[in-house]
Amino acid sequence: MFLVQPYGLIILTAVVLGYSLFRRRVSSLSITPKQQETLLLFVLVFGLVGARLYHVLTEYYRYQGNWIQVLWWWKGGLGIYGAVLGAIAAGAIFSRRNQISLLLLLDAAVPCLLLGQSVGRLANVINEELLPFAWYDALLCLFLSAGIILLEGYFRFRLGSGKVTAGYLIGYGTGRFFLEMFRVPRLWLGLVSFTQLVSLMFVLVGIYLFKHLDRIFN
Numbered sequence: 001m002f003l004v005q006p007y008g009l010i011i012l013t014a015v016v017l018g019y020s021l022f023r024r025r026v027s028s029l030s031i032t033p034k035q036q037e038t039l040l041l042f043v044l045v046f047g048l049v050g051a052r053l054y055h056v057l058t059e060y061y062r063y064q065g066n067w068i069q070v071l072w073w074w075k076g077g078l079g080i081y082g083a084v085l086g087a088i089a090a091g092a093i094f095s096r097r098n099q100i101s102l103l104l105l106l107d108a109a110v111p112c113l114l115l116g117q118s119v120g121r122l123a124n125v126i127n128e129e130l131l132p133f134a135w136y137d138a139l140l141c142l143f144l145s146a147g148i149i150l151l152e153g154y155f156r157f158r159l160g161s162g163k164v165t166a167g168y169l170i171g172y173g174t175g176r177f178f179l180e181m182f183r184v185p186r187l188w189l190g191l192v193s194f195t196q197l198v199s200l201m202f203v204l205v206g207i208y209l210f211k212h213l214d215r216i217f218n
């Protein structure tokens with residue numbers, strides 16, 4: 001089974017740690033344990049599919065002539081931006097079905113996602129891929145996760161205000177844009193790589209969200 005592979009074990013550890021932190025962050029909110037488990041299942045399915053599709057889109061050359069390998073995700077090849085977009089889609093569906101604020105879920109989940117991503121990057125290290133980028137991205141995510149939690153407490157941001165989500169989009173988008181310089185992207189759009197373009201979009205959405213939160217959601 002693929003879960004006995006080091007890559008799969010590290011991804012599983014990342015999920016467990018991220019989910020454990022999420023449960024602590026929503027313990028005082030009106031989200032039942034059963035709802036938390038359902039949300040986790042949604043996020044895992046949508047996140048995995050999104051991560052794999054993003055990877056295949058940006059590195060399609062690896063699978064030309066052998067497309068069946070697209071299904072072999074446990075051997076490596078998951079794009080974090082695809083996972084994030086998939087998780088947001090899962091959160092949107094879940095929030096609509098359960099009448100729970102999407103911003104509340106996103107604000108609660110952001111540091112958990114970053115923690116999980118930081119640990120998950122070790123899977124790239126084990127596979128000897130994306131070095132030294134994987135180390136730098138792991139450190140960036142760990143720094144952002146801890147920083148968001150500290151700033152959240154200092155400024156007393158209310159979960160559901162959207163400020164945590166906006167901060168994540170700006171912070172990770174900016175960091176990832178520059179970290180892409182330590183990779184050799186295969187998909188370019190003019191002077192920037194596809195992932196750098198997505199990073200810029202994250203930053204712009206984060207800035208817009210931060211400046212117009214009250215007008216959008218009130």
